[in-house]
Amino acid sequence: MAKSRYFYCLFLMNSLINIINYVPRELIDRRFAGALMSVLIGTIFGTLFVYIFTVLIAKFPGKGFPEIFYSLLPKKLAKTLLLLFAGLWCVAGGVTLLSFVDITLRFISPDSSPYTVVISFLVLVCICCRFDSLSILYGLEIILSVTLPLIIYGLVKALANPDFNWDSVLQVTTYFWHKPDLMSLSAATFSFSGYLNLAIFNRVFHGLKLKHVWILGVEGLSVLLLTFLVPIGYFGTVAIDRHVYTWFSTADSIRMENFIIERMLFIFYFAYLSLSLVSVIVLWHGGLELLKGAISSVKKQSPKAERWKEWSILGLFSAMVLSLMGLDQYELNMFGAWFLQIRWFGEMFIIALLFYCYRKVRRGSL
């Protein structure tokens, strides 16, 4: 059993990860066209989703999606849904991996082969996502406790920089009264979708009780605003267009005077790489368990057969990532944007589905 604080860890992980994951790109593209409004509305939606979802899933203590669906939905439908969700989870992890391979090649080691990098990531992720859910949560907590201070240090350092151009930020805020658009809304809500990991991790939460959901909202909003506005403060309202990984370019503009390491980029890279690897482990653990649920048979299988099943699923996931390695940066960006939108509709669908399941349980118990 896990304490509720691990839920906050899951949430925090996801909201911090969104800094690298296409979200700033999409928001900044629409900085004159309603991005800020979308951030605000996205925050409201996101917090609402978190609240509804956690309340609903708390009605199924110790159960993941596979258990819930199989007991309440027709078997065929449950299998299809689980298969779809597993795909979503797998792509979510894969997208993070791919963008990090690109970042590594661009900022850290331009000489090394992309395949060496991606295979080293995949080896780690595949080994670790077979661990049990509780261990993964412990690991997540450890990595967060190491990376969070570094990230906060980076943010403080970024804001305290005298060369930070507050005028650009203020200029962007004047474009506040624009109507929000779908793309930036789905990008903004991504910051809140850490709760979705409960689909599997709810197995280790028994009676999840969240005390201050508004804290999640405030945290999400501040991370989103920082994500969106800090790069603008560094590069200006117009020149920001030229950067793909805006936050890594921002971090590379910060100098630390008092350390052996001078460039913020490496601190930032270390923190974000470890956090992203853990987040991919968390996501693929979810994907693995969902897919296992989708193809599970009634009869009990031997541990060896189970291991084969897990490895073949992970092989499939890895093959997906490797096949997407051919995409260039533009296509990858398009892919990420598509993923963000599909994910948002998926979220709504999942919440509706869960609500339906809850109604069914209620009716059954009455």
Added chain:
Amino acid sequence: MSVQQDKHNVSLEWIKDQLNGFADLIDRTLVAPFGQIDLLYIKSVADGQILSRNVITPFYEMENINAYHNYILTYPGTEEETTREKAIELLLSGYILLGLNDTFCFFDAMNREISGVNETSAESISQGPSDALTEDIAINLNMIRRRYQSTNLKMETMVIGDVSKTKVAILYDISRVDPNVLAELREKMNTLKVDILQAMGELEKFLSSDSLRILPKSIVTERPDRVVFNLSEGKVAIMLDTTGYAIVLPSIFNDFFTSMDDKIQLPIVGRFLKLLRIIGVCMTLWLPAIYVTLTAYNPEIIRVQVALLISGSRATVPYPSFVEVLLMLMMMEFLTEASLRLPKAIGPTATTVGGLILGQAATAAGLVGNIMIILVSAVAISNFLIPLNMMSLSIRVLKYIFLFAAAFLGLVGVVVCVVGFAMYLCNQRSFGQPYFRLFFLDNLGKKKGGEH
């Protein structure tokens, strides 16, 4: 008498037959006016003085054989009714077989050749108790009981080893121990099948079956105060006769970095010492890997001055930095091992020759950089900060994994390995308890298998 019954009856002939070929087997008959007794014992394990003072002399002072029999039975160690196997066992452990009329009794005359209570040698601390556990289980139990005077301290004994017949005692505080741990331990101990059990490390190895594991899951300690402290935290201690150590389990990662000093010092000082150890572990694990990354892959990470300094010191080195680090680390390992094995008188010479002369000469010859020497000594010294030997050895091995990752993948390899290491630690369980967690103090001592 049927054969079946005969199996369980002790007869003098059968015992003598079993012990045939024992040069030190003594078989005597003592005759007094009122009767006679048979004495059978093994000279090398029985104590002659106890025998003559407590068995032979009273025999000639008694008036009849029944009074003598009753007198013998007053000794606490005396055993009467036994099976055949038990009889042989008792004789082998130093009991004396007394044949009185038609009955047998076994008189405890065990000869214990033991060293007295010594000072701790492997886990010394500057202040605080310095007694170490001895090689005799009775003295050890006495040392523990004296420090832990509670009716909750329970003890179970068993014998392990088909040949060595080693006595094992399991100690725990019944009010604090996790019953699941105890059950798992009992199950493992009962399935244990070995011939000879001589060292704590062996038992530790048998208890945790995973052959690929690199981190110790139970503390092997020679300090009675550490055993007592851990008992009070709800852990189980296993004591073994003929070894000067005890096992404490379940132990988590953090326990291996706790020295008994920490409790004695002022709280802030204790914390500081602990912090030093954690920094030391980080250094010894990652310094070589970081050096390779910085010289071979990403010199732009550090300040220009430092980068220039390092590459300046490496100007004469004719091979990549990975080879350089590996070479020097190996030399350091050889030195550590050599100074451990050498007699105490030559030990310091080896360190001087190796450390001083070799290091100086290697830099002068241009085979390794100056900074490399500093780094290697930092790695070696920080490794010795870890208070428990088993963990310190594990860490010593683990750093090579990071080194190889850095050599092949640079910074990416190091980060991937660090994350992997953290996840690996979190995945470990020591008798059902999580091995590595952030808030390890969450439910210490009062844990009853509830929430983690």
